[in-house]
Amino acid sequence: MKTINTVSKCLLSIVIVTSALLPSGSISAAEQTKAHAASASQPQTVTANTSSRAQQLAQILLDKYGVTGVQYAVMDHGKIVLSGSAGTSGRKGNSKIGKEDMFGIGSTSKMYVTAATMMLAEEGKIDIDRPLTDYLPEFKMKDERYKQITPRILMNHSSGLYGSHYGNSILFNDNNTINRDNLLPALQNETLKADPGAFSVYSNDSFQLLELMVAKVSGQSYPQFIQERISKPLQLKSTLTPLDQFDRSRLVKTYFPTLTDKALPVENTNIIGTGGVYSTAEDVVKFAEVLTGQRPDLLSTASTQAMTRPEYRSGMWVSETSNIFNYGLGWDAVQLSPFDRYGLKAVSKGGDTLMYHASLISVPEQRLSMAVLTSGGSSMYNEAVASEVMLHVLKDKGTIKRILPDQQFPAASKIAMPADMKKYNGTYGTVGETFDVQIRNGKFKLATQMSGMIPEQQYIYAGKGKFRSEDGSALASFERQKNGHTYLKLNAYLNIPELEQSQMALYVGQKLDKQTLPAAVKKTWQQRNGKTYYNTDEKINSGFYLIPTEISKTIQADTSLGYALGTKIVNANKSVNIMQIPVMSGRDTFDLNFSRQGKTEYMEINGQSFISKDAVSTLPASSSSVKVPADHRAKWMKLDKKTASQKINVTLPKGAGFVVYDNKGQTVYSSVVNGGHSTKLPESGMIVFGGKAGDSFKISLSH
Incomplete structure (x- = not known):
């Protein structure tokens, strides 16, 4: 499950809604x-x-x-x-x-x-x-x-x-x-x-x-x-x-x-x-x-x-x-x-x-x-x-006389866009990602917003600094706020098929300033780009194991601009949040901190540790044992073609369990949910064993 420089202490203050x-x-x-x-x-x-x-x-x-x-x-x-x-x-x-x-x-x-x-x-x-x-x-x-x-x-x-x-x-x-x-x-x-x-x-x-x-x-x-x-x-x-x-x-x-x-x-x-x-x-x-x-x-x-x-x-x-x-x-x-x-x-x-x-x-x-x-x-x-x-x-x-029909923003005849609107071209960020806005011929494209309620579409210049979406459900504009940042704003009618329409205004992106990274720093982040890190601190009975995007993070680094997952790169091992966006898109921010224990790289987010997939070994295609490392609650392993379609049977310590993911990252088995200790393994993917630090799991595989 989003402002107060001057706060009124009067508990009797009431908002009066007028026709204006x-x-x-x-x-x-x-x-x-x-x-x-x-x-x-x-x-x-x-x-x-x-x-x-x-x-x-x-x-x-x-x-x-x-x-x-x-x-x-x-x-x-x-x-x-x-x-x-x-x-x-x-x-x-x-x-x-x-x-x-x-x-x-x-x-x-x-x-x-x-x-x-x-x-x-x-x-x-x-x-x-x-x-x-x-x-x-x-x-x-x-x-x-x-x-x-x-x-x-x-x-x-x-x-x-x-x-x-x-x-x-x-x-x-x-x-x-x-x-x-x-x-x-x-x-x-x-x-x-x-x-x-x-x-x-x-x-x-x-x-x-x-x-x-x-x-x-x-x-x-x-x-x-x-x-x-x-x-x-x-x-x-x-x-x-x-x-x-x-x-x-x-x-x-x-x-x-x-x-x-x-x-x-x-x-x-x-x-x-x-x-x-x-x-x-x-x-x-x-x-x-x-x-x-x-x-x-x-x-x-x-x-x-x-x-x-x-x-x-x-x-x-x-x-x-x-x-x-x-x-x-x-x-x-x-x-x-x-x-x-x-x-x-x-x-x-x-x-x-x-x-x-x-x-x-x-x-x-x-x-x-x-x-x-x-x-x-x-x-x-x-x-x-x-x-x-x-x-x-x-x-x-009898409080209202009728229920009003749904609304959309009126169509506008094609209006020539002022040339200075192109100053808003560039890279914008929100928590966890960056995206580009490129206005050409009075148009720009924006990806899906609000979990699909605002579809991916073109936005066409409609005058007075506003761009109307192709379907008429949204107006996009750019605002420079008093904190010095420029934001991409949407004012949208939320149309959920067969349900009541509502309206929402929000900032969906903060314009990012380019920063030049030292060569060594740039190289380090380029090497991390696209790599996935897996949470080692979450208890195995956590509901987040059912949602791979919550239990793992894949680094998306734009080293030409100096950002990673919407955070600003500070040095080779640290990037910090700079997002200051009101409403939903600015919530749950984080910094990224990296460290090494021997050859193993870890990433820390909000006090939780994530291990690099590079340091994760592959599950043997024969009987074996797995141990949860000290100071961890989870041990991750890769699945490959050698273990594909084999049935895994795991002897679980008390309170422990395991979860299996396919090559698309979908959860296909959880011992906590399914209530067992064996399942058929997918062709590739990941498996995580969780329990107390030091817990040992005996594993057998069979066709």
């Missing part, structure tokens, strides 16, 4: 006033058409978006007015999902630690504008600017932290807190990527720090705080964490596409403040009553209004107001598209773990909230479903 802020194609101010006045103060019955459409949308998620289970609920004025599900729980007999079946809610969990922080502030135990170190003195960093970080800055994603320490955070059948326990020691050796408060970039580590602060200040464990201060007063029977004791069979099963139909083991997202809460759709919308000021016994209206303040505007941000990302405190959006088209202020928070996904949307003025939880898919899909159903409910209530 409404985009083209929105409902008029007079029409809004009449419709909003007609809205009942008490919930009205959801129509059969709306109920049917909700179920239809849930089925679309199952049929077309990789979802295996869906659960949703709508709360209106404190009453559940719609609740449903689709798919199966994965238990014996493929039983249908019920109201009490639970899902991981990923980063929607951030709203719980945000609420906890605001509760402590109301009690006078913390001041959200005082340094975090006042309440968590153990928090230290190599960069002295860390002393400027406050709880507010953590909640609005403007801390300047690199982003996320994911190592050993999502574990199967394992609620080990190694990630949480190692966060503060890891941060002691790290720097910030920006001044605290300069701009908002999504930061998971920020909410881990809030979790630690809540526990320290309250004198309770964080799960205890949730249970006593949130779940008990609200009578939430299904809002729990990996550290709570409960029947794990209540969790809806999840599945991974490249393995068998066997369900994955229980997923524990052990970064609880960031994304570790389990819940149900009905529990989530009940909790939303707290977030929208309807439970002043738990959290005051002043605090909840402060949480919906447009924190993102205080620093560097895209100029567009219609967006699905515009941060408040905890909230991903405090003026969510497409609700702004109707003159409505909606807030949202999405969340994704490895296989669970969640979306919560609330319209505070209407006391209306909806949650959509899924196994498989994406929180973006969940948000699109929730948006459409919410609009239907608002129409049923």
Whole structure:
């Protein structure tokens, strides 16, 4: 599962939405006033058409978006007015999902630690504008600017932290807190990527720090705080964490596409403040009553209004107001598209773990909230479903008169492009990659964005410094921001087939300045280019072993410019992050540090070690043994034609396991998931054995 130089300390500040802020194609101010006045103060019955459409949308998620289970609920004025599900729980007999079946809610969990922080502030135990170190003195960093970080800055994603320490955070059948326990020691050796408060970039580590602060200040464990201060007063029977004791069979099963139909083991997202809460759709919308000021016994209206303040505007941000990302405190959006088209202020928070996904949307003025939880898919899909159903409910209530059609940017006649636009040609970077922009004859090509929701296509000059995409879904432009960097910006309508359209404005690349590398440095990085490095620190029951791009890194170095994986090369063994891009594309930054132990080269990212494939030996084609090296948790080996199609049988030490990948990098077997110790090996690829340092594996091969 993204700004504060000047911070208002007034908890009563409210954003007033006026007709002047409404985009083209929105409902008029007079029409809004009449419709909003007609809205009942008490919930009205959801129509059969709306109920049917909700179920239809849930089925679309199952049929077309990789979802295996869906659960949703709508709360209106404190009453559940719609609740449903689709798919199966994965238990014996493929039983249908019920109201009490639970899902991981990923980063929607951030709203719980945000609420906890605001509760402590109301009690006078913390001041959200005082340094975090006042309440968590153990928090230290190599960069002295860390002393400027406050709880507010953590909640609005403007801390300047690199982003996320994911190592050993999502574990199967394992609620080990190694990630949480190692966060503060890891941060002691790290720097910030920006001044605290300069701009908002999504930061998971920020909410881990809030979790630690809540526990320290309250004198309770964080799960205890949730249970006593949130779940008990609200009578939430299904809002729990990996550290709570409960029947794990209540969790809806999840599945991974490249393995068998066997369900994955229980997923524990052990970064609880960031994304570790389990819940149900009905529990989530009940909790939303707290977030929208309807439970002043738990959290005051002043605090909840402060949480919906447009924190993102205080620093560097895209100029567009219609967006699905515009941060408040905890909230991903405090003026969510497409609700702004109707003159409505909606807030949202999405969340994704490895296989669970969640979306919560609330319209505070209407006391209306909806949650959509899924196994498989994406929180973006969940948000699109929730948006459409919410609009239907608002129409049923008379709050809005009609549901507006999808939009696209109008076609423009061919306009001659000013010659100085070519100054934007060059190489742009985002986290993990670089790409070229070459404007020729008023056109340039841009690769797929937003996981395919914005397709690869040409962008054609349309006047006033903007380029319109061929399909009309996006406008591209170039902006020089106050930090001195030039950015490629997209303002796009997100069109997910058969789901509700939304709008998003974001920076997708930062223009990079060329730097000349010394010959020896250049040669070293050229030798690394294209080489893959494999994680040696991740526990073998980590969910990240199912996603090769998370468990390994392939170096892409452009030595003519002086960059590698979007980082700036400093010397032969180090490159550093320079990305300062708001919204999603700038999250989870890293430095690259290389070292050698004898002839073996290692790469370190965010405290985790990766071994070069050059140092990885090939699995023998006969019986053998493998030992996990000292200070490692994993031993990687190559597969070749000699072992192709042979059956491998592994004697596993307690708690150990192995994972097999084919030559395309796809996971084809996991002893942790498949529950065995033997499989047929692919023609080539990789195999990793994992356990404790020193664990020995006995291996036999047979045809």
